[in-house]
Amino acid sequence: MEKTMNRPSHIEGKGIKVPQATSGTGGKICIIGGCGHVGIPLGLSLASRGFDVTLLDINASAVEKTNRCVLPFKEEGAEEILKAHIAKNLIATTDRELVRDQETIVFVTGTPVDEHHNPKVNDVLKVIYEYLPLMNREQLIILRSTIFPGTTDVIAHELKKHFGIARLAFCPERILQGKGIEEIFTLPQIIAASSDDAYHAAFSIFSKIAPKVIRLDAREAELVKLITNTWRYLEFAAANQFYMMVENEGLDFYRVYNAVKDDYPRAANFPKAGLAAGPCLFKDTMQLSAFYRNNFFLGQSAMLVNEGLPDFLVMQLEKKIGCLAGKRIALLGMTFKANNDDTRESLSYKIKKLLAFKMAQVLVNDPYIDTTMPLDEALAKADGIILGTPHNQYKDIIPKVPFVDCWSFWERSKN
Numbered sequence: 001m002e003k004t005m006n007r008p009s010h011i012e013g014k015g016i017k018v019p020q021a022t023s024g025t026g027g028k029i030c031i032i033g034g035c036g037h038v039g040i041p042l043g044l045s046l047a048s049r050g051f052d053v054t055l056l057d058i059n060a061s062a063v064e065k066t067n068r069c070v071l072p073f074k075e076e077g078a079e080e081i082l083k084a085h086i087a088k089n090l091i092a093t094t095d096r097e098l099v100r101d102q103e104t105i106v107f108v109t110g111t112p113v114d115e116h117h118n119p120k121v122n123d124v125l126k127v128i129y130e131y132l133p134l135m136n137r138e139q140l141i142i143l144r145s146t147i148f149p150g151t152t153d154v155i156a157h158e159l160k161k162h163f164g165i166a167r168l169a170f171c172p173e174r175i176l177q178g179k180g181i182e183e184i185f186t187l188p189q190i191i192a193a194s195s196d197d198a199y200h201a202a203f204s205i206f207s208k209i210a211p212k213v214i215r216l217d218a219r220e221a222e223l224v225k226l227i228t229n230t231w232r233y234l235e236f237a238a239a240n241q242f243y244m245m246v247e248n249e250g251l252d253f254y255r256v257y258n259a260v261k262d263d264y265p266r267a268a269n270f271p272k273a274g275l276a277a278g279p280c281l282f283k284d285t286m287q288l289s290a291f292y293r294n295n296f297f298l299g300q301s302a303m304l305v306n307e308g309l310p311d312f313l314v315m316q317l318e319k320k321i322g323c324l325a326g327k328r329i330a331l332l333g334m335t336f337k338a339n340n341d342d343t344r345e346s347l348s349y350k351i352k353k354l355l356a357f358k359m360a361q362v363l364v365n366d367p368y369i370d371t372t373m374p375l376d377e378a379l380a381k382a383d384g385i386i387l388g389t390p391h392n393q394y395k396d397i398i399p400k401v402p403f404v405d406c407w408s409f410w411e412r413s414k415n
């Protein structure tokens, strides 16, 4: 069976070339969860290729903003495509009835783990059941959320029960949040499908936006997505473990780190230490752990290391300035990644809680969150600083008080 199909490279989007609206040339696609972090970049990319795209979402405020050409969150290169296509071949809506009149339905709603770190497969199924009465047997159904291995087969079974046939494909998203538009046009697209017919239908869509398509079986494709994210989580955990190990000895981790990497190609991908958080890496590692019946010791260890870093950073500051009770601590950066406005699962909030529990007064700043304290004020009042997120806006700060910066963003010798 043909497993990999290469097409000539084509890259459009951010800073390159955004095609103008050409409505009605590529079929009607409805994205359920369409105004979310994955839905928007996908919808815009498809619209830029001439598909008629409906972004269906229960978040009325995000729908309203999108139709007004205001992105509900920061996404590089998205605004120009949104402006070019909205109300032409792209709309956002809360009207579920529009599902009836589509050729393809893409599901990209969230797939969380529960409080015990077990995947909530029922949440995925619930959304499918919700829309099933509005769907028909001719439609291609695409799952794009990150799902627990085996979920595609369960959904195929349900579709067959309902329609006598399953035209189903699993086409996982692997974008870096905030850079979705650029990455959709540059990353290979994995496709698994319940039949050759469903595969070719999915291929005809994704081959218009991805430079390459890789065909796999459903279980393989589900694992590719989970392993992709888990691999990154493990890499960050290794860096964070080394950071804690070296700094705990009173040594500067980055003197060791830089020496390891200096002209040493095999360490080229060794990441810096940093708060490894966000809505995907942790929960996908836990999904993989559940898949391996909780024998995934490496993944569990990575979780302990990454989730333990906030505590270590607070302890480092305590070593520098003594008891934190009554001290004013500037916590700079609350989003889970730099230069982005997404606070989901950010470990800065864990640092904030730990500081508050130690009775410090926490002076929070983030340039992407309006309700936080102005940066100048936080810096002027602070007895100590913890850098939560290395936003570009912080680059030129020369701290005047002791600080903790696990990212090596600032000149360390001045600390």
Ligand SMILES: NC(=O)c1ccc[n+]([C@@H]2O[C@H](COP(=O)([O-])OP(=O)(O)OC[C@H]3O[C@@H](n4cnc5c(N)ncnc54)[C@H](O)[C@@H]3O)[C@@H](O)[C@H]2O)c1
Residues within 6 Å of the ligand: 032, 033, 034, 035, 036, 037, 038, 039, 056, 057, 058, 059, 062, 108, 109, 110, 111, 127, 130, 144, 145, 146, 147, 173, 174, 175, 176, 177, 178, 279, 280
């Ligand atoms: N955020 C990322 O960068 C990223 C990258 C790759 C994969 N993923 C995966 O993609 C999936 C979605 O993640 P996300 O970050 O886009 O989440 P999100 O919360 O930003 O988006 C989900 C959207 O679905 C909407 N929604 C929920 N229930 C709905 C319903 N019944 N009908 C219509 N809309 C509904 C929500 O209002 C929200 O706008 C997850 O499985 C995630 O793991 C995310």
